[in-house]
Structures are given as structure tokens and as C-alpha cells.
Amino acid sequence: MHHAEALRGLAGGAVHLPGDPLYDEARMPWNLQVDERPAAVAYPADPQEVALVVKAAAAAGLRVAPQGTGHGAPPLAGRLGDAVLLRTSAMTGLRVDAATRTARADAGVLWGDVVSRAGKVGLAGMHMSSPGVGVVGSSLGGGVSWYARQHGLQCSAITAVELVLADGTFVRATEAHDTDLLWAARGGSGGFGVVTSLEFDLLPVRTAYAGMLAWDWTHARRVLTAWGEWTADAPESVTSVARIFQVPESEWLPAQLSGRKLVMIDAVALGDADAGARSIAALRALKPEIDTFTQMSAPDIAHLQLDPQEPTAVYANSVLVNGLPADAVDALVDAAGPGSGSDLLFVELRQLGGALARPSRRAGAMDHLDGSFLVLGVGLDVGTGWSAVRADALRILDSLAPWTSSAAYLSMAYEAAARRGWSAESYDRLLRIRRAADPQGVFVGPQAPQND
Secondary structure (H helix, E strand, O other): OOHHHHHOOOHHHOEEOOOOOOHHHHHOOOEOOOOOOOOEEEOOOOHHHHHHHHHHHHHOOOEEEEEOOOOOOHHHOOOOOOEEEEEOOOOOOEEEEOOOOEEEEEOOOEHHHHHHHHHOOOOEOOOOOOOOOEHHHHHHOOOOOOOHHHHOOHHHHEEEEEEEOOOOOEEEEOOOOOHHHHHHHOOOOOOOOEEEEEEEEOEOOOEEEEEEEEEEHHHHHHHHHHHHHHHOOOOOOEEEEEEEEEOOOOOOOOOOOOOOEEEEEEEEEEOOHHHHHHHOHHHHOOOOOEEOOEEEEHHHHOOOOOOOOOOEOOEEEEEEEOOOOHHHHHHHHHHHOOOOOOOOOEEEEEEOOHHHHOOOOOOOOOOOOOOOEEEEEEEOOOOOOHHHHHHHHHHHHHOOHHHEOOOOOHHHOOOOOHHHHOOHHHHHHHHHHHHHHOOOOOEOOOOOOOOO
16 A cells, blocks of 8 residues: 555645646646655645645655645655655635734745735735745744845744644744744744644735836846946835746737837835835936836735736746846846846846845844845756756856855855855754654655755
């Protein structure tokens, strides 16, 4: 008998083994580049069902890999043959408390759900660039939002975490109890339990001045050089992203962008429209072809970056860089811009600094980021194969080697060594916490420190 047979009947029957009718559908993550075949896929509906699945898997000699949406599935590739893929998408409880400006989100909740609910009471969550990303996975990994330069990492907003440990024990970790687990949940990437719920602070943001500026990509060198200079003095109330974007022809994109090759700047400026307009005046002086800036509701900001919503096969990798002088812009444009031969969907430069550069007042495994910019290369397989897409991305990231930080943001750097995601002290503490919570190594943790 296959070891995974022992799991049949658990999670209300929502356990799928190889050969079962729903197995192929159940195992597919959002990132369709990953074609993993776990020993079983389970969809528990609550912490009690999570505990039963975890204990049954361990008793059968199987490991457990928690997964929400599967946006970050690539690090699990090749590691699930002896594991139960524990999909948390059925756990969708969400509560927003307007009085305390907090949210409680179960493991299957998406950022789009949070911003919609919070927006109705004049609040905002520190969501990721896509509303389809899961709250728990992105928060455990750090979480760089449109409000990050003013308010820091999303993981620092976490006030409580509920999880199931490897022996099936349910724990609620707060500043008063099981503080090590709360510390690990703040940017430790997982690997110490199945997080079933998070509680975190929301922001008193109803609207912000936000939008996009775009030029033909032949202006990339001029625009990115000016943007890099502008970021040096930009107020912390503004968070911006610049991209070289080879826009596909797709129904999910505005017609004015479809099929174009562009250099773009997206930004969110907290405050009123007049202050926002003043903050981006130097960028507008570059005479963009497209300008969509307006005072925008907090829920609408979640859709600003035009990330694909439907499951998609993508390759992504990133580096943190310490600065963006003119030489760095030249290297990047030569590698990714006109005449480069790059087929990447986009190369993105996320402005960091501000609150992201300062240790948070709440201690956590990740409490700041060491870098001025996060440079992200994202590609689709356009017929050349994934090895060619990867080579394109690495060539572009390598072009920035003289300015690259020794640190890495592991949520977007799937091939970086785990130690680069944390300080040496934090890494060692994460190892100790993981060994204490999971001494037998039951959990397969994406980007989490390994016990060996």
C-alpha cells in the first residue's frame, strides 16, 4: 500500500492521491512553471483538519509542504515526491476591526479580499503588487507593499500568529506567549509549522495619489537615469517602481499598452493630490506618453501594477542593489533594453529605503532590507525554453554585480542561498526555532533555513 493511502478520508475527504480524478487539478500551483507530483494533496478546512493531516503524514513517513496560492512554488520543485502538499486555500476566514485597525486572516485569504474589506471602513492593508497573492505566504516572506517606504515590511505589522506544529499541537504566538514563533513568523519564510491564521495592523489610508507614467522603451536610459536621481530625494510617503516592460498582447492589459515595448514608472504617494503631484513633478517633466495619475481609492491601488491574475507559467529572480548610478542604468539598459535581445516580460526596479532601511520597532527574523532597490527579472517561455528565460534573467541581474548587495530578498530570489536572506544572527536563531518546533524535519519550507 502506498504510504499516502493512510490519509484517505481526512480533511472531509479532500485528499487526492496520484491517479485520483482531481489529483492533477489539486496539485497545480498558480505558477504553472512548476509541475510537481506530491505523494498526496490535502485541502484542510480548519486547524483541526490541518493537525490530523500533519500527524497522519508524519506517521506514514511523509513530509508536509504548506502552500497557499502557489505564486512562490518554484523553490518546492523536486522536493515533494515524499510529501503531502497541504493546500490552505479552503481556509478563508477574514475579520477586519475598524476600531483597532487590525485584520485577522486565515491561511487561504488573498490580499484582494483584505483590501476590499478594509477599504469599506477607510483602511488599507500592506498588500503585494498582485491582489491574487496570499496574505500568509507573502507576510511570512517579508512583504514589500506600495506603502513600504513609509511603513516598512508587512511582516513587521504581524501581531499574532496561529499555527500547527509538527506533532499536531495548535499554538497561538503573541508578544506574551511563544514569542520565538512570532519572531520567526515576521519574515522567517516558514518551515516551523503550518500557519493557519495571522493577525496584523492595517493603515488609516482611504486614498492616495497613484498611477503610471510610460514612454517608448527607446527612452529607457534617459528616464531611468532621471528616476534614479529623483529617488535619492523622494519623500518616504512615495513608493515607486520603474520597469522595462515588453508588453504582451493580452486581454488583461489596457489596450494602450498591449503589444508595446515601454519604460514605465508606477508610484503611490500617500496624502492629497496636490502634494502627490508636487512629489512626481520631476518625473512628469520627462514628458511621458501616458500619464494615469489620479487620487485613487486604496482598493484600486491593489490593481495598479497590472500583474497577471490567472495562473501563469513564469520565471522570476532578483537582486538587491545598493545604488543606481548612471553606470548601473547603462548596464541595465544594455542588458534589457532596445537591442539587448532580451525576451523577458519585464525588468522591474522597486524603490526601497525609508522605513525599509531601518530596523522595525517590532523584532522579527526580517526587520529591514539591505539595499536601495530590488531589481526583479520576470520572464515567460516564449518558445525558447525555460533555460533561455533563466539565462536572460541572470544576465540582466549579473550586469548589476558591481552594485549588488550581499543580502537577498528570498521571496523574489528563488535561487539565492538561504543564508543571504537574513543576518547571521537571525539565521542561526531561525535554525534553532525550526529544530525546536520540528525536530524530525516534517515540514518542507520554501526558502526556510534548512536543518542540515
